[in-house]
Amino acid sequence: xxxxxxxxxxxxxxxxxxxxxxxxxxxxxxxxxxxxxxxxxxxxxxxxxxxxxxxxxxxxxxxxxxxxxxxxxxxxxxxxxxxxxxxxxxxxxxxxxxxxxxxxxxxxxxxxxxxxxxxxxxxxxxxxxxxxxxxxxxxxxxxxxxxxxxxxxxxxxxxxxxxxxxxxxxxxxxxxxxxxxxxxxxxxxxxxxxxxxxxxxxxxxxxxxxxxxxxxxxxxxxxxxxxxxxxxxxxxxxxxxxxx
Amino acid sequence: xxxxxxxxxxxxxxxxxxxxxxxxxxxxxxxxxxxxxxxxxxxxxxxxxxxxxxxxxxxxxxxxxxxxxxxxxxxxxxxxxxxxxxxxxxxxxxxxxxxxxxxxxxxxxxxxxxxxxxxxxxxxxxxxxxxxxxxxxxxxxxxxxxxxxxxxxxxxxxxxxxxxxxxxxxxxxxxxxxxxxxxxxxxxxxxxxxxxxxxxxxxxxxxxxxxxxxxxxxxxxxxxxxxxxxxxxxxxxxxxxxxxxxxxxxxxxxxxxxxxxxxxxxxxxxxxxxxxxxxxxxxxxxxxxxxxxxxxxxxxxxxxxxxxxxxxxxxxxxxxxxxxxxxxxxxxxxxxxxxxxxxxxxxxxxxxxxxxxxxxxxxxxxxxxxxxxxxxxxxxxxxxxxxxxxxxxxxxxxxxxxxxxxxxxxxxxxxxxxxxxxxxxxxxxxxxxxxxxxxxxxxxxxxxxxxxxxxxxxxx
Amino acid sequence: xxxxxxxxxxxxxxxxxxxxxxxxxxxxxxxxxxxxxxxxxxxxxxxxxxxxxxxxxxxxxxxxxxxxxxxxxxxxxxxxxxxxxxxxxxxxxxxxxxxxxxxxxxxxxxxxxxxxxxxxxxxxxxxxxxxxxxxxxxxxxxxxxxxxxxxxxxxxxxxxxxxxxxxxxxxxxxxxxxxxxxxxxxxxxxxxxxxx
Numbered sequence: 039x040x041x042x043x044x045x046x047x048x049x050x051x052x053x054x055x056x057x058x059x060x061x062x063x064x065x066x067x068x069x070x071x072x073x074x075x076x077x078x079x080x081x082x083x084x085x086x087x088x089x090x091x092x093x094x095x096x097x098x099x100x101x102x103x104x105x106x107x108x109x110x111x112x113x114x115x116x117x118x119x120x121x122x123x124x125x126x127x128x129x130x131x132x133x134x135x136x137x138x139x140x141x142x143x144x145x146x147x148x149x150x151x152x153x154x155x156x157x158x159x160x161x162x163x164x165x166x167x168x169x170x171x172x173x174x175x176x177x178x179x180x181x182x183x184x185x186x187x188x189x190x191x192x193x194x195x196x197x198x199x200x201x202x203x204x205x206x207x208x209x210x211x212x213x214x215x216x217x218x219x220x221x222x223x224x225x226x227x228x229x230x231x232x233x234x235x236x237x238x239x240x241x242x243x244x245x246x247x248x249x250x251x252x253x254x255x256x257x258x259x260x261x262x263x264x265x266x267x268x269x270x271x272x273x274x275x276x277x278x279x280x281x282x
Numbered sequence: 283x284x285x286x287x288x289x290x291x292x293x294x295x296x297x298x299x300x301x302x303x304x305x306x307x308x309x310x311x312x313x314x315x316x317x318x319x320x321x322x323x324x325x326x327x328x329x330x331x332x333x334x335x336x337x338x339x340x341x342x343x344x345x346x347x348x349x350x351x352x353x354x355x356x357x358x359x360x361x362x363x364x365x366x367x368x369x370x371x372x373x374x375x376x377x378x379x380x381x382x383x384x385x386x387x388x389x390x391x392x393x394x395x396x397x398x399x400x401x402x403x404x405x406x407x408x409x410x411x412x413x414x415x416x417x418x419x420x421x422x423x424x425x426x427x428x429x430x431x432x433x434x435x436x437x438x439x440x441x442x443x444x445x446x447x448x449x450x451x452x453x454x455x456x457x458x459x460x461x462x463x464x465x466x467x468x469x470x471x472x473x474x475x476x477x478x479x480x481x482x483x484x485x486x487x488x489x490x491x492x493x494x495x496x497x498x499x500x501x502x503x504x505x506x507x508x509x510x511x512x513x514x515x516x517x518x519x520x521x522x523x524x525x526x527x528x529x530x531x532x533x534x535x536x537x538x539x540x541x542x543x544x545x546x547x548x549x550x551x552x553x554x555x556x557x558x559x560x561x562x563x564x565x566x567x568x569x570x571x572x573x574x575x576x577x578x579x580x581x582x583x584x585x586x587x588x589x590x591x592x593x594x595x596x597x598x599x600x601x602x603x604x605x606x607x608x609x610x611x612x613x614x615x616x617x618x619x620x621x622x623x624x625x626x627x628x629x630x631x632x633x634x635x636x637x638x639x640x641x642x643x644x645x646x647x648x649x650x651x652x653x654x655x656x657x658x659x660x661x662x663x664x665x666x667x668x669x670x671x672x673x674x675x676x677x678x679x680x681x682x683x684x685x686x687x688x689x690x691x692x693x694x695x696x697x698x699x700x701x702x703x704x705x706x707x708x709x710x711x712x713x714x715x716x717x718x719x720x721x722x723x724x725x726x727x728x729x730x731x732x733x734x735x736x737x738x739x740x741x742x
Numbered sequence: 743x744x745x746x747x748x749x750x751x752x753x754x755x756x757x758x759x760x761x762x763x764x765x766x767x768x769x770x771x772x773x774x775x776x777x778x779x780x781x782x783x784x785x786x787x788x789x790x791x792x793x794x795x796x797x798x799x800x801x802x803x804x805x806x807x808x809x810x811x812x813x814x815x816x817x818x819x820x821x822x823x824x825x826x827x828x829x830x831x832x833x834x835x836x837x838x839x840x841x842x843x844x845x846x847x848x849x850x851x852x853x854x855x856x857x858x859x860x861x862x863x864x865x866x867x868x869x870x871x872x873x874x875x876x877x878x879x880x881x882x883x884x885x886x887x888x889x890x891x892x893x894x895x896x897x898x899x900x901x902x903x904x905x906x907x908x909x910x911x912x913x914x915x916x917x918x919x920x921x922x923x924x925x926x927x928x929x930x931x932x933x934x935x936x937x938x
Contacts, residue, residue, distance in 0.1 A: 047691070050729050050730040050731055051695040052723045054728065054732075055726075057730035057733075058730065073734045073738070075734070075735065076688045078687070079685040081685070083681060084681055085658075085662075086639065086658065086661070087635075087665075087678060088635075088664055089665055089678040090662050091666065093682070095682065096682065099688070175641035175642070175645065176641065183319065184597065184646045186323050187329060214599045214638050214640035214642070216638060218637070218638025218640075219638075220635075221635070221637070221638050223715040223716055224291060224635055225290070225600070225636060226291070226295075226715045226716075226718055226719070227291070227294050227295040227298040228291075228298065228600050228603050228636075230718065231301070234719070261721050262719065264720075265719060265720055
């Protein structure tokens with residue numbers, strides 16, 4: 039199986055370590071993974087702002103880069119959900135459909151496709167797991183507290199395989215961090231208050247690191263942590279699963 | 283700019299100036315969400331109940347014209363007078379006409395968000411009719427000359443000391459009273475006098491049953507009943523979408539409604555009105571006011587399934603931290619954001635953007651409205667109709683240009699990182715909204731693409 | 743005419759017909775003690791619940807709990823007496839303004855939420871269950887059903903002018919979510935669970 043690695047635009051530019059860890063982890067697990075260098079973005083920032091009609095070129099570029107692979111994997115729940123829900127093309131709809139059916143976020147790829155049961159990873163720290171909304175409620179990475187349904191959590195399943203890692207519990211297990219794309223600047227007051235509250239929940243429960251499957255949420259929380267001069271750091275889950 | 287033209291971001295910013303108050307508002311509503319969770323988890327078949335309710339409402343919408351005529355036929359046979367109102371103005375005129383014909387100058391009203399939507403109180407007051415809201419929360423906001431901020435908990439935004447002050451001014455309690463027991467007792471005495479003297483009573487409608495021509499009104503306080511059973515004229519206002527097909531379907535909806543709203547198993551009173559009391563006039567006003575237009579919007583039609591429980595507001599992290607008044611519309615929160623643009627797209631263009639699309643709302647909705655998906659779709663419509671502001675439009679076109687070309691993207695990204703590293707103050711200032719409460723991310727030495735080229739591509 | 747306008751708009755805009763779903767069926771716990779569940783729910787909502795053997799016990803407990811009650815009414819044959827006259831039917835509802843206690847016997851009770859179904863013919867006048875300061879309900883244990891679906895099965899297509907489910911004393915939490923019993927309806931509800 040050939041896997042195409044899709045690195046979100048802001049991860050490429052600002053958080054390359056999350057991409058590097060994803061790449062290295064997949065290689066470690068024996069995956070034939072390639073990063074098509076012509077990729078840019080999934081188009082989500084424009085689409086979520088109401089400009090879905092401008093994403094045609096972006097979509098076509100995505101299809102050009104990724105149509106050939108058996109799976110497309112990305113360390114981003116929101117980007118993957120966006121591609122799954124909204125990737126269409128006027129002249130390449132067959133390929134678009136194909137991609138929508140084979141695009142995976144990293145955690146779900148590891149649990150559902152590679153069926154990883156044993157990771158050789160070590161991270162002896164107290165970690166808070168942030169449930170990014172699109173990954174959780176859109177891709178079903180973790181059961182949501184709104185539903186009366188049995189509990190499961192794919193990220194937790196993977197983190198439990200990491201030696202020495204202590205997962206802290208939170209008061210509000212799956213409340214949104216407030217990033218929301220352009221929401222973070224359009225509704226700045228509410229966004230930063232939401233981020234502040236989310237960070238507080240982790241701090242109050244003793245987290246040394248906050249992790250999750252979406253760097254966008256973590257970037258937003260990191261911005262608040264740094265402003266509060268906290269020692270707590272954010273790390274993409276790939277970086278923890280890849281830690282030795 | 284006056285209050286009436288401020289947008290959600292502007293109003294939320296004001297709301298967030300008092301952080302302690304935001305925390306109080308947020309924690310109170312989160313607590314109600316938790317009570318809802320506890321209550322829902324006590325029903326193992328909860329998700330199937332939601333699915334059933336959703337399908338019943340889908341059936342209702344698909345046959346609404348027929349159901350309304352059946353309801354009308356049965357209601358008329360029961361002795362209820364049936365009126366139809368195309369819009370808010372017509373609804374208000376009908377109410378006034380009924381009162382005028384009966385020589386009624388004072389009316390007692392129980393909770394009806396529809397009448398809020400129609401601005402009924404203001405209209406009647408202009409015609410010289412005195413209206414008293416009998417639901418305690420509604421009476422409080424009426425005295426404060428404010429609209430309700432939540433469809434089920436009208437004064438959730440008010441502290442007990444503030445309510446005490448209002449009651450001191452208007453109802454004569456001693457200054458500084460804030461004990462809820464004493465304040466409620468005061469309201470009970472004050473409103474009892476109202477109930478005993480009002481010849482006209484108006485209620486809302488929670489459910490209207492096509493099969494039997496009866497309607498159901500749910501309250502905890504008993505105020506709808508106190509008003510209706512003591513009045514000579516009972517007027518009930520309903521939106522066209524309040525129909526349910528058969529009486530037995532109440533089993534489904536009454537099990538879902540209050541548990542979703544407040545976590546209680548049922549409201550204290552679920553009153554079934556079928557025929558007027560001997561010697562009484564009972565009227566029902568069936569109101570459109572934009573609902574038939576929403577029915578024609580395929581993507582947004584499902585919003586008409588709403589049973590007005592408020593669960594979406596309680597769970598919404600944005601609503602909890604901005605308050606109902608920030609939505610500047612009768613029905614706030616997530617459901618309001620998908621209903622209001624249908625009424626006035628320009629005025630309410632900001633509402634679908636007052637969300638992170640987290641999806642919590644859709645998953646507490648007892649009738650499974652795809653609220654967060656509709657929020658996304660409204661954004662596309664609003665931009666297409668030309669209601670996005672120009673700066674955003676230009677910004678988006680620039681973004682499209684940058685992201686459609688790998689070379690432009692790489693250059694722009696590198697440039698951005700360079701600026702952040704070498705002239706941070708160009709970005710780290712008060713003109714950058716991100717920077718108000720957050721530090722910018724650290725610019726890394728190389729992008730992932732650059733790392734890959736160096737470390738992987740060359741080795742392959 | 744608005745009626746025609748609205749119906750025409752709907753005919754044009756409503757989607758293709760979607761069928762009514764089948765009745766929800768779910769596993770009911772047959773072993774559940776309905777009166778125990780009912781009692782627990784009723785007390786949780788704020789009612790006082792007594793399990794009694796006969797009408798005399800009811801009258802005795804009412805006298806004990808409400809020693810100062812001046813006007814007590816009922817239409818339940820077993821309790822109507824000198825001290826507890828029957829309702830006057832067709833009375834002006836305003837004339838019941840000073841009633842302290844009204845005693846009713848609802849047709850059925852729902853264990854999942856302690857809701858009691860009281861039809862108009864059992865009320866005397868519609869206002870009485872609401873205007874009375876305190877309400878008393880005599881509930882035959884045999885009239886308990888597990889849930890609302892069953893309740894509506896039992897109610898069937900019964901005709902009434904007015905009917906209501908009453909689940910407890912009137913209440914409000916509108917002031918900072920502090921629960922206060924006794925809003926505009928009765929201040930308290932007392933339930934007598936019995937087998938007659």
